[in-house]
Amino acid sequence: MSPSSVVRGSVRSASEVNEQIRALWQRTGGSLSAEDRSEYELLVVEWAAAVRGDVVRAA
Numbered sequence: 391m392s393p394s395s396v397v398r399g400s401v402r403s404a405s406e407v408n409e410q411i412r413a414l415w416q417r418t419g420g421s422l423s424a425e426d427r428s429e430y431e432l433l434v435v436e437w438a439a440a441v442r443g444d445v446v447r448a449a
Contacts, residue, residue, distance in 0.1 A: 404440035407433055 411433045418426050 402436070402440060404437055407437040407440055411437065 411430065414422075414426065414430055414433065422430055
């Protein structure tokens with residue numbers, strides 16, 4: 391994700407994104423496929439931005 395994809399503001403809270411991350415791990419039984427890993431990585435970036443108060447635009 392490019393730095394230009396991050397802008398100041400808030401779309402989803404860190405807790406909302408964290409719940410989605412937890413759901414992904416539960417849905418996959420703790421083993422991520424390549425596609426799941428890509429989704430996980432995007433969610434982690436979004437979560438980190440939410441913690442900082444940034445917004446990450448979805449790719």
